[in-house]
Amino acid sequence: MTDELSGITRRTNRWKFTAGTTELMLGSVFFWAGLALLLPRKPTFFIGLFVIGIVLSGFLVNFLQNRFIYPRIGYLEYRLRPRKGIWRLFFVLLLSLVSVGGLIVLNIIVPDILRSPVWFTPALTLLVGITLFVYAFLVKQVRFFLLGLISLTAGIFLSPLGLGKVLTIDPFGIDKLGLFFLIMGVSSLFSGGSAFRAFLRLTPLMEETPDEL
Amino acid sequence: MSSDLHSLADVDRLIHEPSRSTILAILVVVESADFLYLQRETGLTKGNLSVHLSKLEEAGYIKIEKTYRGKIPLTLCRITGEGSKAFITYRNQLKQFVENTKE
Numbered sequence: 001m002t003d004e005l006s007g008i009t010r011r012t013n014r015w016k017f018t019a020g021t022t023e024l025m026l027g028s029v030f031f032w033a034g035l036a037l038l039l040p041r042k043p044t045f046f047i048g049l050f051v052i053g054i055v056l057s058g059f060l061v062n063f064l065q066n067r068f069i070y071p072r073i074g075y076l077e078y079r080l081r082p083r084k085g086i087w088r089l090f091f092v093l094l095l096s097l098v099s100v101g102g103l104i105v106l107n108i109i110v111p112d113i114l115r116s117p118v119w120f121t122p123a124l125t126l127l128v129g130i131t132l133f134v135y136a137f138l139v140k141q142v143r144f145f146l147l148g149l150i151s152l153t154a155g156i157f158l159s160p161l162g163l164g165k166v167l168t169i170d171p172f173g174i175d176k177l178g179l180f181f182l183i184m185g186v187s188s189l190f191s192g193g194s195a196f197r198a199f200l201r202l203t204p205l206m207e208e209t210p211d212e213l
Numbered sequence: 214m215s216s217d218l219h220s221l222a223d224v225d226r227l228i229h230e231p232s233r234s235t236i237l238a239i240l241v242v243v244e245s246a247d248f249l250y251l252q253r254e255t256g257l258t259k260g261n262l263s264v265h266l267s268k269l270e271e272a273g274y275i276k277i278e279k280t281y282r283g284k285i286p287l288t289l290c291r292i293t294g295e296g297s298k299a300f301i302t303y304r305n306q307l308k309q310f311v312e313n314t315k316e
Binding site for chain 1: 235238249254285
């Protein structure tokens, strides 16, 4: 019975990832940021497109939840601070400290050529990749691990050692940053869309039950 | 009666009912869950689920709140501090019993 109770607890904790809405929202943030960076830009255009895009995506995800998800599984409100949150927070803080320390050490030991702004995007892909790996481990969802792999792969291709050499148009590598965001956006949207499709197929609407006692 | 059986005899009978322990196992990990989710997970009819929820509410283990999400009415259930404590104690007692009776 204790195993059964643990299973119920685990299943309840995982519902928020099952329908893929987390990736849909994450993907839309990346997608709109990438699009705004790649299109002819002025700061107002960038901010406007990004904000409008995020608001529209928020409405869409909310609509999907109300129209398709809640009628199938019911409404669940998760705790903002889980009971074991303090350990997770400690772990994230420790990881951040190690990352910052690592960057300081790297800044001292790496040759000048690697301090160039063109390395900004590859460094960001590394950071996003590691964050997604850690997140995948914490929430035990393989899909986030795959997204982390995509981020690292994009980093290799967009670094000055890969396609980055060909793609560099501006000295600060904003085009590469936009491309990275777009790749992550499309990948996350694809992952979230696939998860949502599978959710609809595997989770039928509940049948009406008689109201007897 | 051995001490193992004694520990099992001491469990909270209100929670020991499988449907009610399922309800609390869900509520202990979320802020709140609605009636539909609990019905889906427990497999109970609306009437039976209502009865179990009422018993848990009477014992002070959960709070039931009727609200709306947009135009859709929602019956939200939350576990109370007392309920959470009682459920954790119950689960530990069960675990202890299983551990002690392992061959």
